[in-house]
Amino acid sequence: MSHVENMDKTAVSSRKLSLDKYKSTVGEEHVEHIRSLAEKLSGCSVVHVNSTSFGGGVAEILHRLVPLMQDVGLDTQWKVIKGTTEFFNATKTIHNALQGMKKPLTEELKNTYLQQNAANASQMSLDCDHVVIHDQQPLALINFYRKRYGKWIWRCHIDLSQPNQEFLRFSAPFIRLYDASIFTMKQYVSSSLKLKEVAIIPPSIDPLSDKNKSLPDTVILSVLSKYDVNPEKPILTQVARFDPWKDPLGVIDVYKLVKKKIPDVQLLFIGSMASDDPEGWVYFEKTARYSGADYDIHLLTDLVGVHDIEVNAFQRASNVVLQKSLREGFGLTISEALWKGVPVVGANVGGIPLQVIHNATGFLVNNVEEAAEKTIYLLKHSEIAKIMGEKGREHVRKNFLITRHLEDYLKLFIQLS
């Protein structure tokens, strides 16, 4: 089969984006700075490789980052590896184990993983100046790709600080083959890996995407009306998968405490079910059962038509956003809320404290009671909530927008060149 055909099978196409459109949001100077960095890479080719073109934060970012890299003059492609269900079950196990879960590393799992990385390597064209491999699914491509000539970068989106050691030992030889690796936070780097080139680059949101762009009030009100959410009453929101780590039952406990003081409060749970993970269904059911007959608790999923614009509208209509996670890689939903001027009450875990600055952009809390207390405080002090929201927006503007993300990548590419 010809080369071109192979490329087509794994290539993801994104629509065009123009960096210039971000000037009014991040300033002309910042955009010019990015363009000047990109000039140093003029003519360079880049390929991003991950495991899915849809669903999850990585795909969401690549849909924006790839066209922006193209817009600043880098010949940028995005490719997706293929695999059987067995393969993706294996990579899910690896994912969980690398974050610390106890799992047996079987010969079968290793074989499936390596065999399909080898198969993908033989079918993909990755002859670029910078090859960015996202997460553990395509990590081993580097071991099988024949005519490697550019710089290979492993972009790790997960927390490797307390890994299942057996799985880390299995993955380490591949990680060490890379010219550099990127982690979201310093704390997420595994010390036992002893990596040379490590860049710390947090993820980002796109202020111009459907999820985050500004919306007319009429749109917001019509979304609320469609889902029977009352815009006149306080709205408390958590955006997260239905998953034990997001503690949906804890969120309901917070809501119930808040309701004692503020009886007309509404709770919105917004989560995507676009996944074939049965645990999502189990947790959706648990959450619905725990909500019982209280229809001031709204369960809002893509299954009933809640997509990017709707999520955006609900976030903008919220008085307080909660992120009651027990564990959180980064939690971009927090930046999404802060960007919309909504203060966040978040658990003091993972990447949340990077975004929720206690007493400034929201509150960091350690349990249900604290979360309820701070939520009540914000609902009762709307002026303070507003000021915190504005600070949150500025904090995100400086630190967690896609332009900063793009800049960090360009700097790393220049450094490696």
Place this chain on the structure above:
Amino acid sequence: MSHVENMDKTAVSSRKLSLDKYKSTVGEEHVEHIRSLAEKLSGCSVVHVNSTSFGGGVAEILHRLVPLMQDVGLDTQWKVIKGTTEFFNATKTIHNALQGMKKPLTEELKNTYLQQNAANASQMSLDCDHVVIHDQQPLALINFYRKRYGKWIWRCHIDLSQPNQEFLRFSAPFIRLYDASIFTMKQYVSSSLKLKEVAIIPPSIDPLSDKNKSLPDTVILSVLSKYDVNPEKPILTQVARFDPWKDPLGVIDVYKLVKKKIPDVQLLFIGSMASDDPEGWVYFEKTARYSGADYDIHLLTDLVGVHDIEVNAFQRASNVVLQKSLREGFGLTISEALWKGVPVVGANVGGIPLQVIHNATGFLVNNVEEAAEKTIYLLKHSEIAKIMGEKGREHVRKNFLITRHLEDYLKLFIQLS
């Protein structure tokens, strides 16, 4: 494009089945009788056309009926029409309206429907002796198919007795083009259609399919154990979509009344969510909320791995099966339960009374209280329940097995030849 390619795009392949395997279930004589009918059709070709190869009762039956027709010597194919989302929305509207729902018949809907039936007609090869068109989606193919030469039969699976007249007037000219039509029950024929050739053929279950074949106790117990259902305690089951017409909240009310007398009773709701109908999600949520913290109510869906074998196991483990529908086309889940020797407490609507013979194979009930009363009676009189179940099995053996269904089709083909 060549003919063969066109055929491949719409053809559904099923695995092989042998009619001889049914001898031990329905008797050698019945199988021989079917073979002798089939001999009269020797060399005949048949094509079934419907709108989906997966999901719903029609596809479930065709997956068994088509290979059995092949096995008795008819050159039988199954083809599926293609369509846009818009088309399938239109046919859903037609479906609901033909069953009586008030809907506007727009020009846009008519155009979408006719245009895509025309497109399908031009792309399909339907040059067979007997063309069986299932339901309203491909109904208008007959109007557009050019070189019609065989007998065309419309197999209507729905209740046309109280249709939205506007939609019936739109559909009637197509229906009248057919050489014959098949309805599930005499009562479902629309009198205003004044049809000539009408055959009454109820649907059927396949006793050898994964959903209905006998299962070793070890399999049944392991399925129960996997889903935390206690085999030592009474089990009450409804198999149905999460849908207002199946009255899931009414089923919970029945269960709650039963639980007052029999505190350790368990309720299993088994439903497939393999549909992109948002109403399914809304009703699943409502059912979960109404179930609240009572985990003796089990919500069991394909999303958590409940497929044919699991449904089979749960039905076999049930003491009583409920079918509390407010409306029911036929309700094959009742025959499935009866075939497994489980008595059924069913609403006195639609096709249910054909299967639930009051006081013999179960009880026909008119409200929650009656349903609870009869359920309690069956749970307290296990010997009577057993006898009713046995009668149910014999009733299904005589009337609702796929062999009888196959026989009816062969008779109709002979009659039309």
